[in-house]
Amino acid sequence: MDKREIIIIETALNLFVENGFHGTATSKIAQQSNVANGTLFNLFKTKxxxxxxxxxxxxxxxxxxxxxxxxxxxxxxxxxxxxxxxxxxxxxxxxxxxxxxxxxxxxxxxxxxxxxxxxxxxxxxxxxxxxxxxxxxxxxxxxxxxxxxxxxxxxxxxxxxxxxxxxxxxxxxxxxxxxxxxxxxxx
Missing domain, CATH: 1.10.357.10 (Tetracycline Repressor, domain 2)
Structure with missing residues (x-):
């Protein structure tokens, strides 16, 4: 796992626990991870x-x-x-x-x-x-x-x-x- 992927996973983990799965937009995960939406979807095809x-x-x-x-x-x-x-x-x-x-x-x-x-x-x-x-x-x-x-x-x-x-x-x-x-x- 590269550094970007670790950051995305940690950010998503916290947001999902805080806001729920359906209450967490992938754009929010990308934004708080300081990556583009495209980068997120290159690593994970879907939410x-x-x-x-x-x-x-x-x-x-x-x-x-x-x-x-x-x-x-x-x-x-x-x-x-x-x-x-x-x-x-x-x-x-x-x-x-x-x-x-x-x-x-x-x-x-x-x-x-x-x-x-x-x-x-x-x-x-x-x-x-x-x-x-x-x-x-x-x-x-x-x-x-x-x-x-x-x-x-x-x-x-x-x-x-x-x-x-x-x-x-x-x-x-x-x-x-x-x-x-x-x-x-x-x-």
């Missing part, structure tokens, strides 16, 4: 392509962070807990990016992702849940249902923690307590 490209890049960044912060664990429960904690701490440290992911997932744009991209993003999580079911740790319910429960709890906890402006110690305690409640629910 939709820009919106989706940012989402995929952020999901990849988050996935790498989660992997790096959970690879030292071997027990299924510990891995799930580390992944949830890592996603929350990444979100707290990258508020705009996390909000963008939430915004995208609750928008019609989610329908534009091809199934391979979606599968690539969630397969590791689904496999881990299946492992927990196979080990008798997690209730034998549909895997996508359990994944939805975990995701909803994670996003809800994130919203709670940013609204309360918790200290690092309080964040850790809240994540620990919430994970134990979640674990009891799915086991």
């Amino acid at each position: 939709d392509e820009l919106v989706i490209s940012i989402y995929i890049a952020l999901k990849d960044e988050l996935a790498n962070y989660i992997t790096n912060n959970s690879e030292d664990y071997t027990e299924t429960k510990d891995i799930i807990k580390a992944q949830i904690s890592a996603s929350l701490f990444w979100g707290l440290d990258n508020n705009i990016k996390f909000r963008y992911i939430q915004q995208f997932q609750n928008s019609p744009y989610i329908k534009f992702l091809n199934q391979d991209t979606i599968n690539e993003q969630v397969n590791k999580h689904l496999q881990l849940i299946q492992k927990g079911i196979d080990e008798g740790l997690i209730k034998p319910l549909p895997i996508d249902f359990i994944f939805s429960l975990i995701s909803s709890q994670t996003f809800g906890l994130y919203q709670y923690m940013i609204s309360k402006r918790l200290s690092k110690k309080e964040q850790h305690e809240t994540i620990q307590m919430t994970f134990e409640m979640l674990w009891k629910m799915i086991t």
Whole structure:
């Protein structure tokens, strides 16, 4: 990625979170990025392509962070807990990016992702849940249902923690307590 592309993506990210996807004109993105509209459209053919490209890049960044912060664990429960904690701490440290992911997932744009991209993003999580079911740790319910429960709890906890402006110690305690409640629910 060249410098112009990075500037465009950062500008678009902030404007999309601030004004919404439909409330952000590409001309505004180009203007605030100090590039011509033509330059923007040479890099991203459409606004939709820009919106989706940012989402995929952020999901990849988050996935790498989660992997790096959970690879030292071997027990299924510990891995799930580390992944949830890592996603929350990444979100707290990258508020705009996390909000963008939430915004995208609750928008019609989610329908534009091809199934391979979606599968690539969630397969590791689904496999881990299946492992927990196979080990008798997690209730034998549909895997996508359990994944939805975990995701909803994670996003809800994130919203709670940013609204309360918790200290690092309080964040850790809240994540620990919430994970134990979640674990009891799915086991």
